[in-house]
Amino acid sequence: MLTSRFELPCRLQSMSGSNSWPPHSPENENAKFELSDQYFIDDWLEKDPPTFVLSGSPGQNLQLYDASVNESGGTSSQQEEPSSEYMCFDYVLLGEKKEANERFAFKTKSEVEVLDDGFKWRKYGKKMVKNSPNPRNYFRCSVEGCPVKKRVERDREDPRYVITTYEGAHNHQSSS
DNA sequence: CGGCTTTGACCCGCGC
DNA sequence: GCGCGGGTCAAAGCCG
Numbered sequence: 001m002l003t004s005r006f007e008l009p010c011r012l013q014s015m016s017g018s019n020s021w022p023p024h025s026p027e028n029e030n031a032k033f034e035l036s037d038q039y040f041i042d043d044w045l046e047k048d049p050p051t052f053v054l055s056g057s058p059g060q061n062l063q064l065y066d067a068s069v070n071e072s073g074g075t076s077s078q079q080e081e082p083s084s085e086y087m088c089f090d091y092v093l094l095g096e097k098k099e100a101n102e103r104f105a106f107k108t109k110s111e112v113e114v115l116d117d118g119f120k121w122r123k124y125g126k127k128m129v130k131n132s133p134n135p136r137n138y139f140r141c142s143v144e145g146c147p148v149k150k151r152v153e154r155d156r157e158d159p160r161y162v163i164t165t166y167e168g169a170h171n172h173q174s175s176s
Numbered sequence: 177c178g179g180c181t182t183t184g185a186c187c188c189g190c191g192c
Numbered sequence: 193g194c195g196c197g198g199g200t201c202a203a204a205g206c207c208g
Contacts, residue, residue, distance in 0.1 A: 123181055125200055138199070142180085151199095 119143075119170065121150065132156035143172050 125138035136153040148168040155161035 122179085124202095126182075127198065127200095130197065136198090 119148070129153065129156075134159065141170060143170070146171050 120142045121139040122142040123137060124140050126135050127138075129136050132153075134154040134156060136151055139150045139152065141148040148166065148170050150167065151165040153163050155163055
């Protein structure tokens with residue numbers, strides 16, 4: 001089942017004063033972000049206030065955790081299933097730390113679609129998806145021989161969100 | 177010139 | 193078999 005902490009393949013790039021998510025956008029190369037900030041992913045759970053929180057430090061993967069579960073190891077039994085099917089999928093895979101985390105997705109409130117996750121990606125396709133005005137973009141890790149792919153699209157119900165799906169595990173270190 | 181994006185074509189699985 | 197939807201290929205173009 002769910003554990004209280006998960007690692008996401010996004011990283012904080014630098015320190016600064018902005019509270020916005022994502023922490024790094026191509027349009028604003030010099031954007032800096034406050035490390036100590038926690039990024040609430042509201043709407044992910046139908047909880048008020050949302051209890052899932054992202055945190056991280058430069059060079060490390062961001063961590064997603066359920067703030068309603070206390071650190072001292074107690075696994076709270078009142079955890080609820082995430083409201084989104086995407087997150088449901090994620091939590092299971094990431095929570096169990098599947099060695100090759102085959103596939104998982106997450107949703108981020110973001111104006112830009114390309115989140116810098118520390119890897120270099122090459123775009124290899126773009127498709128319109130049925131019942132959605134937004135295209136889906138296909139990326140492959142540009143490191144030779146690395147099997148990882150990702151897919152990026154806007155949430156059709158709420159275009160403020162970007163859905164990123166990762167597939168496969170990197171067979172190398174991140175590039176930055 | 178090399179690496180990347182763009183874009184339409186192609187392929188494949190699935191339901192009718 | 194056929195059409196549709198989703199995923200990928202690859203030629204051409206773009207850009208540093």
